[in-house]
Amino acid sequence: xxxxxxxxxxxxxxxxxxxxxxxxxxxxxxxxxxxxxxxxxxxxxxxxxxxxxxxxxxxxxxxxxxxxxxxxxxxxxxxxxxxxxxxxxxxxxxxxxxxxxxxxxxxxxxxxxxxxxxxxxxxxxxxxxxxxxxxxxxxxxxxxxxxxxxxxxxxxxxxxxxxxxxxxxxxxxxxxxxxxxxxxxxxxxxxxxxxxxxxxxxxxxxxxxxxxxxxxxxxxxxxxxxxxxxxxxxxxxxxxxxxxxx
Amino acid sequence: xxxxxxxxxxxxxxxxxxxxxxxxxxxxxxxxxxxxxxxxxxxxxxxxxxxxxxxxxxxxxxxxxxxxxxxxxxxxxxxxxxxxxxxxxxxxxxxxxxxxxxxxxxxxxxxxxxxxxxxxxxxxxxxxxxxxxxxxxxxxxxxxxxxxxxxxxxxxxxxxxxxxxxxxxxxxxxxxxxxxxxxxxxxxxxxxxxxxxxxxxxxxxxxxxxxxxxxxxxxxxxxxxxxxxxxxxxxxxxx
Numbered sequence: 098x099x100x101x102x103x104x105x106x107x108x109x110x111x112x113x114x115x116x117x118x119x120x121x122x123x124x125x126x127x128x129x130x131x132x133x134x135x136x137x138x139x140x141x142x143x144x145x146x147x148x149x150x151x152x153x154x155x156x157x158x159x160x161x162x163x164x165x166x167x168x169x170x171x172x173x174x175x176x177x178x179x180x181x182x183x184x185x186x187x188x189x190x191x192x193x194x195x196x197x198x199x200x201x202x203x204x205x206x207x208x209x210x211x212x213x214x215x216x217x218x219x220x221x222x223x224x225x226x227x228x229x230x231x232x233x234x235x236x237x238x239x240x241x242x243x244x245x246x247x248x249x250x251x252x253x254x255x256x257x258x259x260x261x262x263x264x265x266x267x268x269x270x271x272x273x274x275x276x277x278x279x280x281x282x283x284x285x286x287x288x289x290x291x292x293x294x295x296x297x298x299x300x301x302x303x304x305x306x307x308x309x310x311x312x313x314x315x316x317x318x319x320x321x322x323x324x325x326x327x328x329x330x331x332x333x334x335x336x337x338x339x340x341x342x343x
Numbered sequence: 344x345x346x347x348x349x350x351x352x353x354x355x356x357x358x359x360x361x362x363x364x365x366x367x368x369x370x371x372x373x374x375x376x377x378x379x380x381x382x383x384x385x386x387x388x389x390x391x392x393x394x395x396x397x398x399x400x401x402x403x404x405x406x407x408x409x410x411x412x413x414x415x416x417x418x419x420x421x422x423x424x425x426x427x428x429x430x431x432x433x434x435x436x437x438x439x440x441x442x443x444x445x446x447x448x449x450x451x452x453x454x455x456x457x458x459x460x461x462x463x464x465x466x467x468x469x470x471x472x473x474x475x476x477x478x479x480x481x482x483x484x485x486x487x488x489x490x491x492x493x494x495x496x497x498x499x500x501x502x503x504x505x506x507x508x509x510x511x512x513x514x515x516x517x518x519x520x521x522x523x524x525x526x527x528x529x530x531x532x533x534x535x536x537x538x539x540x541x542x543x544x545x546x547x548x549x550x551x552x553x554x555x556x557x558x559x560x561x562x563x564x565x566x567x568x569x570x571x572x573x574x575x576x577x578x579x580x581x582x
Contacts, residue, residue: 162542308399
C-alpha cells in the first residue's frame with residue numbers, strides 16, 4: 098500500500114471513530130442521557146420511604162394538636178394510599194418533587210420530602226392535584242407530559258375548584274424542600290404555613306414586597322393549576338422549637 | 344411565637360380585632376352613644392402617619408390613606424397600589440364590648456384592594472351611624488340588616504390586611520398594639536378547620552365573625568412595619 102493510501106485510510110478510520118463518538122454525544126444530548134441533574138425521574142425506589150418513617154414525617158408537618166387526629170397518606174408503588182385514618186379533616190402527607198412548580202429545576206429531585214398537613218378545604222381541593230401528578234409521574238410521564246396533562250385537566254374542569262380558607266402547615270424539622278440553602282442558617286427547609294387563593298396578582302397581597310411577611314415563590318405562577326400559594330414563616334417547628342425567620 | 348399570647352387573640356372586627364374583649368373590664372365606663380366626635384379626632388398628619396405605619400413602607404407608601412373627619416372618613420392621600428390604610432376607631436367592635444365607645448382605641452390597618460372593597464363599606468357605614476348618634480345596638484343591627492339585604496359586602500378572595508404598627512392601641516389590658524399580625528378574611532368557616540382552637544401549639548388564631556359572615560385568620564409575625572423585631576418579653580403582654 099502506498100503511503101498516501103495509508104494516510105487516507107488512517108484519516109478515514111479516525112474520522113469514522115470521531116464521527117461515531119460525535120454521534121453518541123449528540124444522541125446523548127438529544128435523549129437527556131448527559132449528566133444533567135434531575136432531568137428525569139429517578140428510579141422509583143429513591144422516592145419511597147419506610148412506611149412508619151413516612152407517617153412520622155408527615156405528622157411532623159403540623160403541631161401535634163392538629164396532626165395527631167389527621168389522616169396520613171403514604172406513597173406506595175401505585176400512588177398515595179392511606180397510612181392512618183384520621184378524624185379531624187386534616188390530611189398529612191409527604192409530597193415528592195413532582196408537586197413542585199414546573200419551572201423548578203429540582204422537579205425530579207428524589208431527595209425532596211415536602212411534609213405537609215392540609216386543612217379540610219385544601220385536602221378536598223389541593224390534594225387532588227398532588228394525586229393526579231403522582232399518578233402521572235408513576236406512569237412514567239415526563240415533566241412536559243405531566244404539565245400538559247394537568248393543563249388539560251384544568252381546562253376540562255376535572256379538578257375541584259379551590260375552596261375559600263384552603264391552607265396548610267409545613268413545620269416539619271426533617272423535611273427537605275430543596276438542595277439550596279433557603280434560610281439564614283442555610284437549611285434546606287423552613288417552617289411555614291401556606292394559604293391558597295385563586296390566581297391573583299401577588300402584589301395585591303403585598304407579597305414579596307420589601308419587609309413584607311408574606312412571600313410567594315416566583316416560580317409558581319399558577320401554571321397550569323390556577324392557584325396562588327402564599328407563604329408565611331411561623332418561627333417555630335411543629336415541636337415548638339425555634340425556626341429561622343428569614 | 345408565644346402560643347399563650349396567640350391564644351389571647353379573639354379577633355373578629357375589621358380594624359381592631361375583638362381579641363381585646365377578653366381583657367376588658369366588665370363594667371362599661373362609656374355612654375351608649377357617641378356624645379361628641381371630638382375625642383375621636385386626631386391631628387391629620389399624625390393620623391396619616393399612624394395609618395401608614397400599619398404596613399411595611401414598600402406597601403404603605405403607595406397606599407391610599409383615609410382619615411376620620413367630622414362627617415366620616417375622607418381621603419387624605421390618593422394611592423396607586425390598591426391598598427387602603429386607615430386608623431380604625433372603637434365602634435368597629437362588637438356591640439357588647441365595653442370599649443365600644445372608648446376614644447383611646449386606635450387600630451392602624453392597611454387593607455389589600457379586595458379587603459378594602461369587602462370591609463371598608465361596612466366600617467364606613469358603622470362610622471356614619473356612630474356619628475349620627477346611633478347606639479351600639481342600632482349600629483350592629485343595621486350592619487346585620489345591610490348584609491342580609493346584600494347592601495353590604497362579604498369577603499372577596501384575596502382579602503388581607505396588615506396590622507404591623509407599633510402605634511396602635513387595641514386593648515385596655517395591653518394598652519398598646521398587641522403583636523404585629525396579618526389578617527386574612529375568608530367566608531365563614533369553622534375556625535377548627537384552620538387548626539385554630541385545637542391547641543396552644545398552633546401558630547394562628549381564627550375567629551368566626553357571625554355578624555359580618557366571615558372568618559378572620561390572624562397570623563402573628565416577627566417584625567413591626569419598621570423592620571424591628573418583636574420583643575417576646577414585652578410586646579403583646581398585658582400591662
